[in-house]
Amino acid sequence: MRDWLAQRVTAAIMAVYTLIVAAIVLMNTPLKYAGWQALFAQGWMRVATLLFMLSLAWHAWVGVRDILMDYIKHDGLRLTLQVFTLLLIGSYLGWTIQILWR
Numbered sequence: 637m638r639d640w641l642a643q644r645v646t647a648a649i650m651a652v653y654t655l656i657v658a659a660i661v662l663m664n665t666p667l668k669y670a671g672w673q674a675l676f677a678q679g680w681m682r683v684a685t686l687l688f689m690l691s692l693a694w695h696a697w698v699g700v701r702d703i704l705m706d707y708i709k710h711d712g713l714r715l716t717l718q719v720f721t722l723l724l725i726g727s728y729l730g731w732t733i734q735i736l737w738r
Contacts, residue, residue, distance in 0.1 A: 704717050
């Protein structure tokens with residue numbers, strides 16, 4: 637039940653963020669580099685983007701983990717792929733933090 641709920645909550649967070657960004661882009665068309673820079677200079681946008689990326693990471697982890705558990709029967713291979721997936725998702729989150737607060 638926890639994983640099912642996590643998928644739904646993270647999907648809802650990502651959907652709301654996507655709608656907000658789409659509205660901003662549509663209201664400020666064409667959005668140039670200076671506009672993006674001003675948008676992400678605001679603290680609320682950085683926090684919202686970080687929340688989106690954390691939701692995306694959790695959503696991806698639950699989905700990929702379930703796929704690996706269902707289809708990869710060899711324990712060693714499954715563990716290797718799960719560790720690789722966690723390292724990849726962690727590096728993406730680190731990169732996101734670096735970009736947002738650089």
